[in-house]
Amino acid sequence: MENKEKIIEIKGVTKEFNGQIAVEKMDLYIRKGEFVTFLGPSGCGKSTTLRMIAGFEMPSSGQILLNGKDITNLPPYERPINTVFQRYALFPHLNVYDNIAYGLKLKRFKNTYVDKKGRERTRIEKLSKDVIDAKVSRVLKLVDLEEFEKRDVTTLSGGQQQRIAIARAIVNEPEILLLDEPLGALDLKMRKDMQLELKDMHQKLGITFIYVTHDQEEALTMSDTIVVMKDGAIQQIGTPKDIYNEPKNSFVADFIGESNIFSGTMVGDKKVRFINRVFDCVDDFPLNEKVDVVVRPEDVFLADEGKGMVDGVIISSIFKGVHYEMTFKVGKTEVLIQDTIERKEGERCSIHIRPDDIHIMAKEFDCNRYDGYINKRNNVCFADGEFECDVTQLYENSHLDEEGYLVLENGEKLDLNDVDVKVEVGLKDIEIIDNDVDGDACGTIISIVYKGDHYQIIIRTDDEEEDFVVDTEYVWNENDRVSVKIPKDKIKLKLKAVNQK
């Protein structure tokens, strides 16, 4: 794969729709003959990227190169690229043959020949009917629909229409075939069959395939390379194995397959602390770094109580065919487990995780996040402290009345006492105070890291062992007792959704 030339290069491409950014500063190249899948949830920009390669959308900025030549502003009918659309987009007024031959009939090529007087001439010619016939029947054979030439496309089943759409695209012998969720409208069984057939076709034809889907299983089955996208940006590029086993961040881990994602802290050399226990791991990260820990449900092993690494209780167990899917609870944390041996709901047991099944990812740490609740005084409690906050941000256009009830836009009165909230505090918004009395919460400084122009300080509270991560210009000492204060308007609150993941 390494030495193959790049067929498509996307350089710093941004696409905006009326001020909304769909794709942001994307850089990507695709090698000749690869089967590449753009994978991501809806609205992640994967279809927009595909449409820019096809030429249906023009990038707001940036360049797209095909074989090293700039095609950014080339209209779709001049690109050697064909598309298979999600809903097939077959021409209903044409029969199967005419649909497939549509592109061929439009094709013109330069024919150089010697005329009667011996002069060399170049003429622009159409493809002859025989050539078109031969090509059409060849692709119909490829998609297993040999006898269908004269059929009306509207009389075909979804799967057959899909095959005709593929035939119509590949008959033009494009350099790249784009497939925009082509199997989305088919039922599960047919989709699985078509996945294998497409992969097969890719090997036979040797054309570069660019495939768009939101179905991670489809992506894993078919692709040479997967490009995981979110919010218009690439999250990770890699082979299906890489993406599954070594996800770069928690989004990828969560999107590809099922996984347990825990917040953890590095507590030593290849030692990570999560679910209240220190585990050995194989990834090396700096001490006290906040990390995301990913453990696949099939990598968690159950043992009898006391015999594993962490004890807990099974709180649900569902039969899934090949395995049981069980939820195991340790303290407040739930762990998803897949195992072939059933443990009943309520059974106390223990889990064991092998070091090389613990995958650690750097946390994109942009702010402190806590689970908290609102108390009687409309203050928010988290991390062993009580902080003044603005509760009206929980509901749009609400205000507080004199008795401390929150009045909503529609006049409804709410008592916020004991409401669970998610709290976010920026790294620069926390003020450190030199003693453990004057602040709203107190703790000990456990780490100081110099980050170029500022220090990043981690303060750990005494009882709950929550951490405050603070960016500050001032230097402090490790093991100092300090307290923290947070300005009222810097505490961002969000209601906890009812069914959190």
Next chain:
Amino acid sequence: MVKKFFQHGYIWLVLAFLYAPIILLAVYSFNNSQIIGQWSDEWSFDLYKQLFSSSDLMTTVVNTLVLAFVSSIISTILGTMGAIGMFYSKKRVRETLNTVTQIPVINAEIVTAISTALVCTMFAFGRTYVSLLIGHVILTFPFVVLNVTPKLKQMDKNLYEAALDLGATPTQALFKVIIPQVLPGIFSGFLIAITLSLDDYIITTFTKPATFDTISTFVFDAYAKGGRSADVPALRALSTIIFAVIIIMLIVKNVIASKGQAKNGGRK
């Protein structure tokens, strides 16, 4: 049983109310009497003979047909172009244009008529065949747009892109993919345009040249003069023919539409 009887009875009553006068007219077109209601002697085709031998009447018939045909063709071309153009415009442009083109539909015809006449006089060419044609195009073209737009909306949005993708230029895609897709809409828009133009009176009187008559203006004038003109009874024959032609057109259109539906129905 009784309920069913009343249900059916009601429908028949409504239909009778709508069609009895026309049937009466048709019946009297085969009778020579000067006024409807006085049956004279026997059945005859005299009125039809009179109709086809009166050169005045025949001129107006030809005038009407030519005007309807020419104005409808212009409207169909303009309306189709307009509908496709609007469909592929940005949302705000589309909505504005859509409202503007539909104003003649809601607007009182008399207002359209007078304003068109005014504009034509203002630009000096006065009331000529051109002003008449313009009047009829204004009258009929919104209906073409109204018939073509739904077909565009029903069309798979990717069809145009698919055509471009396969190497068609925008013009080729328009004629080979989009127009064939909306053809039923264009056709029904054309038929509606013809029917509207055929029986239009108000816009015609305000925009026509003084010596030019269509069936509507001729009939109206003939009756306005007290119905004593010799040609008045022959108009019964003419009206019957027009009615028959329109009924046939309507049936043809519906048969085509239902065939099209049966074809599409298999897919969904």
